[in-house]
Amino acid sequence: MTKYKNAAKDKVIRLRSHMAVKLLFLLVILLPVSSWAATATLVQSNSAEGSAVASIVSTFTSNVTTGNMIIAFVRLSTLTATTVTVTDTQGNTYVDAVAQNQDTDQHAIHIFYAKNVTGGADTVTAAFSSGANNHPWIAIYEWQNMDTVAPLDKTAVGQGAGVTAATAGTGTTVQGNELLFAGIGVPNNYAGTISIFTGSGYSLLLQDSGLSRAATLAQNQDVTGSWTSSATLSTSTNWSAVLAVFKAVAAPTPTPTVTPTATPTPGGSVNNSGWFF
Numbered sequence: 395m396t397k398y399k400n401a402a403k404d405k406v407i408r409l410r411s412h413m414a415v416k417l418l419f420l421l422v423i424l425l426p427v428s429s430w431a432a433t434a435t436l437v438q439s440n441s442a443e444g445s446a447v448a449s450i451v452s453t454f455t456s457n458v459t460t461g462n463m464i465i466a467f468v469r470l471s472t473l474t475a476t477t478v479t480v481t482d483t484q485g486n487t488y489v490d491a492v493a494q495n496q497d498t499d500q501h502a503i504h505i506f507y508a509k510n511v512t513g514g515a516d517t518v519t520a521a522f523s524s525g526a527n528n529h530p531w532i533a534i535y536e537w538q539n540m541d542t543v544a545p546l547d548k549t550a551v552g553q554g555a556g557v558t559a560a561t562a563g564t565g566t567t568v569q570g571n572e573l574l575f576a577g578i579g580v581p582n583n584y585a586g587t588i589s590i591f592t593g594s595g596y597s598l599l600l601q602d603s604g605l606s607r608a609a610t611l612a613q614n615q616d617v618t619g620s621w622t623s624s625a626t627l628s629t630s631t632n633w634s635a636v637l638a639v640f641k642a643v644a645a646p647t648p649t650p651t652v653t654p655t656a657t658p659t660p661g662g663s664v665n666n667s668g669w670f671f
Contacts, residue, residue, distance in 0.1 A: 432539035433614050434573035434642045437462065439599065441533040443606045449521040450530045458484070460513035463540040463640070466506040467577045468520045469531040469608035476524040480506040483517045491638040492549035496579060499632040501529075503579040503608060505549075507640070510542035529582040531606035535599070537573065541641040547572060550622065552635040559588075559633035560624035570616045571642045576623030579634040580607045586628035594624065614642075 437459070444450040450468075458464065466480050466488065480488035486508040493504040506520075518534045548564035559578045576596070578588055588609040590596045601609030609625065623637040 432643045433571060433616070434540055434640065435538050436599075436612070437536040437538050439533065439535045441531065441600045441602065443602055443604050444527070444530045445605065446526045446528055447530065448525050448527070449519055450527075450532050451517055451519045452532050452534045453517040454515075454534065454536060458511060458513045458516045458536050459538065461510055461542060462513070463537045463542075463545060464488075464508045464511055464516075464518065465535045465537065465575055465638075465640075466508075466518050466520065467533045467535075467608070467610050468504045468506065469501065469529075469577075469579050469602070469606055470503075470520075470522060470527045471501045471529040471582055471606075472524070472527055476502075476522050476527065478504055478506075479521045479523070481519050481521070482508070484512045484514055486511045489546070491546055492551060492636045494551040494553055494579075494634045494636050496553050496632055496634040498555065499581045501579050501581065501634065503577050503634050503636055505575060505577060505636055505638045507546065507638070509540070509545050529606040531602045531608050533600045533602075533608075533610050535575075535610075537640075539643045540573070541643060545640045546638065547641050548621070548639040550637040553633065555630065555632045557627045557630050558624060559627060559635045561622050561635045561637045563620040563622050564637060564639055566620050567615075567618045567639055569641060569644070570618055571644075572615050573612060573640045573642060574615055574621055574623065574637065575612045575640065576610065576635065576637040578609045578611070578623075578625045580627065580631050582607055584627075584629075584631050586631065589626045589628070591624060591626060596623065 442452040488506040488508045491505045495502045550561040550564045552561040584607045595613040596611040599610040
């Protein structure tokens with residue numbers, strides 16, 4: 395009789411252990427991708443304002459880490475026949491992700507980025523093809539945990555006049571876990587303030603409150619969607635807006651660890667390697 399009782403007990407133990415392994419496997423498979431991925435993280439930033447200069451520079455205060463991404467936001471005025479080129483002292487290649495001219499005010503804003511950068515002490519320069527530019531501003535950012543192959547996903551732009559500066563929608567992004575980086579430009583003599591909507595998810599980053607008025611904002615998103623950016627202006631004015639969506643590091647394919655099935659030991663005790671219900 396004891397023999398049959400022990401056999402039945404061993405069978406129950408094995409069944410419970412097997413169910414626990416299956417449950418663990420399902421939890422691993424069904425766990426949201428975002429929980430496995432590293433989110434975009436701002437490492438450092440800096441900015442500089444200029445007046446009537448053909449180029450403008452800003453230097454990171456600490457060495458940049460190899461493999462990270464640099465974003466450079468540039469505001470300029472007097473944009474007639476002006477192109478912008480961004481370079482740095484490490485020889486990284488910058489791509490103009492998105493730009494917007496303000497047709498009435500004649501200022502322009504750009505978001506440049508360099509992926510998978512060479513690290514070290516780094517100064518970033520924005521140069522203007524038409525020579526001296528009246529009111530330029532550059533803001534530079536180092537981000538970690540970014541896609542090193544093809545980080546740019548979607549972009550959007552907008553321009554207008556009023557108290558809300560906003561872009562159109564980006565169209566649906568290809569993955570969750572992305573960085574939304576946006577910029578707002580206003581006239582250089584704008585005397586009001588630039589702020590973000592409560593609950594928008596954005597954080598206000600660097601902004602220029604001198605004579606090269608502009609602001610930058612960002613947020614992380616862990617789901618796909620069509621995104622916009624917007625900011626509030628305290629008084630009505632001409633404005634421009636740009637948004638670039640960058641992919642963070644893709645989530646790794648989860649590899650679940652299978653827990654061994656419980657093994658009964660003499661006398662009915664159990665060696666279960668951690669799984670026992």
